[in-house]
Amino acid sequence: MSAAVEARDLAIGYPGRRVGAGISLGIRAGEVLCLLGPNGSGKTTLFKTLLGLLPPLAGEVRVLGEPVADWSRAAFARKVGYVPQAHAGIFPFTVEDIVLMGRAARIERFAAPSRHDREIAADCLAALGVDHLRTRIYTEISGGERQLTLIARALAQEPALLVMDEPTASLDFGNQIRVLDHIGRLRRRGIAVFMSTHQPEHALRVADRIALLAPGRLAGLGAPAEVATPDALAALYGVDAAAVAASLPAFSRFPQHRPERHAS
Amino acid sequence: MAEMASTRPAPATAPATVRTRWLVAPLLALAATLAALSFGRYPLPPWEPVRFLLAAAGFVSMEPDRYALLYNLIVEIRLPRVLAAILVGASLSVSGAAYQALFRNPLVSPGLLGVLAGASAGAALGILLEGHWLLVQTSAFVMGLAAVGIGVGIAHLFGGGSIIMLVLGGILSGALFTSLLTMVKYMADPYSQLPAIVYWLMGSLGQASIDDMAWAALPMLAGILMLCLMGRALDALSMGDDEARALGVPVTAVRLTTIAAATLISALTVSIAGMIGWIGLVVPHIARLLVGPGNARLLPAAASLGAAFLLFADGLARNLFATELPIGIVTELLGIPVFLLVLRRVRRGWT
Numbered sequence: 001m002s003a004a005v006e007a008r009d010l011a012i013g014y015p016g017r018r019v020g021a022g023i024s025l026g027i028r029a030g031e032v033l034c035l036l037g038p039n040g041s042g043k044t045t046l047f048k049t050l051l052g053l054l055p056p057l058a059g060e061v062r063v064l065g066e067p068v069a070d071w072s073r074a075a076f077a078r079k080v081g082y083v084p085q086a087h088a089g090i091f092p093f094t095v096e097d098i099v100l101m102g103r104a105a106r107i108e109r110f111a112a113p114s115r116h117d118r119e120i121a122a123d124c125l126a127a128l129g130v131d132h133l134r135t136r137i138y139t140e141i142s143g144g145e146r147q148l149t150l151i152a153r154a155l156a157q158e159p160a161l162l163v164m165d166e167p168t169a170s171l172d173f174g175n176q177i178r179v180l181d182h183i184g185r186l187r188r189r190g191i192a193v194f195m196s197t198h199q200p201e202h203a204l205r206v207a208d209r210i211a212l213l214a215p216g217r218l219a220g221l222g223a224p225a226e227v228a229t230p231d232a233l234a235a236l237y238g239v240d241a242a243a244v245a246a247s248l249p250a251f252s253r254f255p256q257h258r259p260e261r262h263a264s
Numbered sequence: 265m266a267e268m269a270s271t272r273p274a275p276a277t278a279p280a281t282v283r284t285r286w287l288v289a290p291l292l293a294l295a296a297t298l299a300a301l302s303f304g305r306y307p308l309p310p311w312e313p314v315r316f317l318l319a320a321a322g323f324v325s326m327e328p329d330r331y332a333l334l335y336n337l338i339v340e341i342r343l344p345r346v347l348a349a350i351l352v353g354a355s356l357s358v359s360g361a362a363y364q365a366l367f368r369n370p371l372v373s374p375g376l377l378g379v380l381a382g383a384s385a386g387a388a389l390g391i392l393l394e395g396h397w398l399l400v401q402t403s404a405f406v407m408g409l410a411a412v413g414i415g416v417g418i419a420h421l422f423g424g425g426s427i428i429m430l431v432l433g434g435i436l437s438g439a440l441f442t443s444l445l446t447m448v449k450y451m452a453d454p455y456s457q458l459p460a461i462v463y464w465l466m467g468s469l470g471q472a473s474i475d476d477m478a479w480a481a482l483p484m485l486a487g488i489l490m491l492c493l494m495g496r497a498l499d500a501l502s503m504g505d506d507e508a509r510a511l512g513v514p515v516t517a518v519r520l521t522t523i524a525a526a527t528l529i530s531a532l533t534v535s536i537a538g539m540i541g542w543i544g545l546v547v548p549h550i551a552r553l554l555v556g557p558g559n560a561r562l563l564p565a566a567a568s569l570g571a572a573f574l575l576f577a578d579g580l581a582r583n584l585f586a587t588e589l590p591i592g593i594v595t596e597l598l599g600i601p602v603f604l605l606v607l608r609r610v611r612r613g614w615t
Contacts, residue, residue, distance in 0.1 A: 048506065051506075051509075051510055052509075053506050053509055053510070072514075073509055073512050073513065073514050073515075074512040074513075074514075075512075076512065077510060077511055077512025078512065080510070081510075082506075082507070082510035082511075084504075084506065084507055084510075087504070089502075089503065090368050090369070090370065090502060091365070091370070091502055091552070091557035092552075092556070092557050093499070093556075093557050093558065094556075097499070097556075097557075097558055098503075101499060101500050101503065101511055102511065104496060104497075104500055104511045104512050104513060105511060105512025105513075107496070110493050110496075112496075112560065153511075157511070157512075
């Protein structure tokens with residue numbers, strides 16, 4: 001079976017400004033790949049390139065074995081969900097309206113969402129434990145609630161791959177744990193997850209593999225224990241290895257603390 | 265369920281009320297149409313237009329004299345004006361609502377990309393050239409399209425067609441055509457042409473003949489329908505380009521279709537009725553209060569409400585004083601207090 005998403009010798013960036021090059025990685029169904037990297041290393045640029053929102057400067061992106069360039073936006077959206085960082089929005093849509101937008105690629109052009117679409121939207125909200133938000137106004141809920149709403153919207157696309165840009169960034173402690181647990185459940189449902197985070201302990205908690213993105217290149221890719229070492233993180237973020245170990249309690253008991261299932 | 269209800273805050277817009285509320289706008293438009301056909305220098309009871317319609321269809325009988333009088337009054341005198349008000353009001357409002365979603369800004373109006381500035385300059389040029397009325401209309405329409413073409417061209421040449429470059433392109437092309445208008449005014453004969461240009465720019469529905477309406481109605485209805493069909497795609501676009509693309513919406517195609525349809529119908533409104541301000545900004549907000557922000561409902565509601573609003577404004581323009589006021593003045597005077605009222609309730613969506 002082909003990888004959910006595969007990047008081959010990818011160069012990313014904008015016309016006239018190359019952000020990174022030589023990036024090769026693949027994510028299989030039911031695998032969680034976490035992307036760690038300092039600010040400005042190109043995490044969002046990499047995501048946009050994988051999502052077909054930015055053309056690659058070189059190399060190729062394949063989703064389910066097909067080059068991204070060959071997909072129509074609607075067909076792509078039926079396979080790949082994108083969870084952006086939460087923003088406030090402008091118009092007072094209800095949370096249900098927002099989640100129903102996730103059904104856009106599965107609804108006939110110009111048609112209205114059916115009862116079935118509404119049920120799926122409700123299920124996605126319930127799966128994240130936020131079904132009570134359904135009739136609330138998106139512009140009025142908290143940042144964490146918005147983030148959960150956007151995850152529900154991506155789930156409503158019924159994707160094979162979820163790309164999540166710092167899904168825990170604006171969440172409180174409880175919601176962070178809830179979202180990480182939910183990512184674990186998505187993995188068990190066979191969904192491939194590619195997420196970025198600024199918190200290595202989150203990556204250590206959910207990831208099957210970790211990718212380190214240094215400015216301009218991929219600095220590491222592999223099992224969490226091999227890749228996210230204090231030394232590697234220290235080099236990646238430009239800080240002292242002892243300081244990394246001290247601020248990450250996971251490292252003191254790292255050999256025992258491994259994801260229950262990790263591929264190869 | 266009971267305990268959930270106790271912890272759940274009252275929904276701002278219960279789905280059941282929204283489902284019936286969308287009826288309000290078309291009913292208002294229907295009532296305003298009947299009122300507009302009834303009121304005037306020779307007032308009719310509001311059921312007379314209905315009775316006339318039934319008589320024309322052969323369902324009821326009517327004395328030939330009465331029928332002839334009503335035919336003259338309703339079909340020949342009032343109908344062109346009423347049709348113009350409906351089409352112009354609906355076009356400006358639906359374009360405004362679509363632009364507000366497209367540009368993710370509730371303060372945007374249909375003139376954003378320069379269509380109104382271009383059309384005004386075109387009409388003034390037509391008057392300067394002492395052309396037939398048809399020349400004025402054609403030149404207004406063509407230069408309205410040209411202005412948007414230039415704005416969108418600038419955006420695509422210099423900024424890849426992003427939202428901010430579209431707005432800047434619109435500002436540039438609007439400024440270009442506004443200065444062109446000033447130049448035409450300066451060159452115009454100050455005793456005959458200049459007043460004609462100034463009055464024309466104030467807007468009037470009275471210039472529209474039934475023939476004008478006949479050729480303009482089809483493209484306008486098509487444009488309004490096209491925009492209404494864009495509703496769900498515009499919902500996604502209002503979340504941002506990347507998000508909309510990731511949701512499966514072909515962003516560039518939707519954006520260009522929306523701009524093309526809105527430009528077409530806005531330019532036609534100027535050729536029919538001159539400059540009518542504020543309606544494209546205010547009416548979408550009233551419609552949003554009524555049916556919520558979902559564009560699939562909002563755009564048809566804005567179209568109906570815009571028709572009702574302009575019929576009402578035209579009624580005021582015709583009947584308030586012994587002589588007719590330019591409609592543009594009335595929509596502006598009426599639009600400001602309405603907008604203030606709306607602002608008080610709409611703030612929730614603008615945080």
